[in-house]
Amino acid sequence: MPKIKVALIGVGNCASSFIQGIQYYSKPDTSQLGLRNPVLAGYTPKDIEVVAAFDVDIRKVGLDLSEAIFAKPNNAPKVCDVPNLGVKVSKGPLLDGIGESTQALVEVSNASDVNIAETLIASHAEVAINLLPSGASNATRFYAMQAIAAGCAFINATPNFIASDPMIAQQFEDADLPLVGDDLVDQIGSTGLHKTLLKLLSDSGVRISETYQLDVGGGTESVDTMSRTRDTKRSIKTEAVASSLSYKTKVVAGSTDYVDFLQNKRDSYFWISGTYFCNAPLKIDLKFQTVDAPNAGSVLFDVVRAIKVAISRKQKGALNTVCAYGFKRPPKMLTMENIEAEFSKFVA
Numbered sequence: 001m002p003k004i005k006v007a008l009i010g011v012g013n014c015a016s017s018f019i020q021g022i023q024y025y026s027k028p029d030t031s032q033l034g035l036r037n038p039v040l041a042g043y044t045p046k047d048i049e050v051v052a053a054f055d056v057d058i059r060k061v062g063l064d065l066s067e068a069i070f071a072k073p074n075n076a077p078k079v080c081d082v083p084n085l086g087v088k089v090s091k092g093p094l095l096d097g098i099g100e101s102t103q104a105l106v107e108v109s110n111a112s113d114v115n116i117a118e119t120l121i122a123s124h125a126e127v128a129i130n131l132l133p134s135g136a137s138n139a140t141r142f143y144a145m146q147a148i149a150a151g152c153a154f155i156n157a158t159p160n161f162i163a164s165d166p167m168i169a170q171q172f173e174d175a176d177l178p179l180v181g182d183d184l185v186d187q188i189g190s191t192g193l194h195k196t197l198l199k200l201l202s203d204s205g206v207r208i209s210e211t212y213q214l215d216v217g218g219g220t221e222s223v224d225t226m227s228r229t230r231d232t233k234r235s236i237k238t239e240a241v242a243s244s245l246s247y248k249t250k251v252v253a254g255s256t257d258y259v260d261f262l263q264n265k266r267d268s269y270f271w272i273s274g275t276y277f278c279n280a281p282l283k284i285d286l287k288f289q290t291v292d293a294p295n296a297g298s299v300l301f302d303v304v305r306a307i308k309v310a311i312s313r314k315q316k317g318a319l320n321t322v323c324a325y326g327f328k329r330p331p332k333m334l335t336m337e338n339i340e341a342e343f344s345k346f347v348a
């Protein structure tokens with residue numbers, strides 16, 4: 001298969017897991033356990049090649065990606081050694097990349113900014129993956145426009161509205177480029193688990209009267225979410241969870257706090273209250289712990305390969321099926337039962 005050449009915008013924890021994942025699953029003797037789709041449309045993770053990367057942190061800019069992914073403040077676990085990749089991290093423009101609360105965690109480099117579109121073109125990147133902090137809304141839009149200028153497809157993993165903004169989606173359509181987003185779904189995340197639990201209970205005849213799900217995390221991203229995107233994140237997650245029920249009830253889902261010693265771990269708390277036969281009460285009080293960055297890897301691999309399929313088919317604009325499969329805030333939400341089948345049909 002031809003390589004899928006990707007550029008990473010932001011070399012934080014997600015980028016670290018993504019790059020380590022490519023190495024991990026490319027070793028000939030490694031089992032493919034842990035991947036939702038070891039092969040997708042004929043492509044394996046080994047077919048993904050990172051050809052460019054942008055960041056602003058002095059501890060990452062100028063380094064080979066193999067070293068930059070382990071530089072502070074990244075705290076995603078190291079699962080394998082990564083050989084020199086021959087890709088240096090370029091300095092991107094800061095814009096609103098760093099919020100007040102993350103200023104103490106990120107050390108901004110004073111190197112000159114590269115021209116993003118020119119760098120993307122020179123690297124032959126065909127897909128740009130946006131892994132900026134969630135509060136970086138202006139920077140996200142800026143990089144999306146640079147992707148258009150460079151002729152790159154765009155994956156927006158952040159909760160900023162790009163694929164779900166009809167004006168931006170139209171710009172990608174006009175440029176004959178595919179676009180997917182917004183806010184990447186985790187492989188096994190709290191939103192997916194919450195939706196599945198609610199659906200299981202509803203299908204069994206339980207009437208849910210109230211439910212909440214709240215997260216505590218220890219990555220830089222948790223600090224950024226708390227201070228800059230708490231409300232957006234809450235509305236995206238709440239809307240996604242509520243969509244699993246066919247009736248309106250009290251639903252709240254969102255992030256609550258930052259606990260530094262959790263490192264890259266995420267604790268998710270679930271509360272569900274309802275009634276079943278003859279109004280008998282039912283309560284679920286659950287804690288679920290995951291490691292944050294690896295939770296993005298498998299879905300990102302799927303989305304990268306799906307967007308490559310779209311590029312070869314010359315599809316353009318927001319890819320609704322891929323958005324509904326891989327993102328919490330797609331332009332069009334699909335029901336849980338339909339997503340898997342629709343996605344398989346798309347990549348077939």
Ligand SMILES: NC(=O)c1ccc[n+]([C@@H]2O[C@H](COP(=O)([O-])OP(=O)(O)OC[C@H]3O[C@@H](n4cnc5c(N)ncnc54)[C@H](O)[C@@H]3O)[C@@H](O)[C@H]2O)c1
Nearest residue numbers: 010011012013014055092094097131133134158184221296
């Ligand atoms: N499981 C997951 O981790 C997951 C799931 C869904 C969505 N996401 C989203 O993915 C994004 C990345 O998450 P993360 O945990 O890797 O965050 P992170 O904070 O670890 O990484 C962000 C990186 O962007 C860099 N950056 C900041 N401003 C920049 C700029 N202007 N130009 C270039 N680089 C810049 C930072 O220095 C940092 O290296 C977030 O928006 C998050 O909401 C992550």
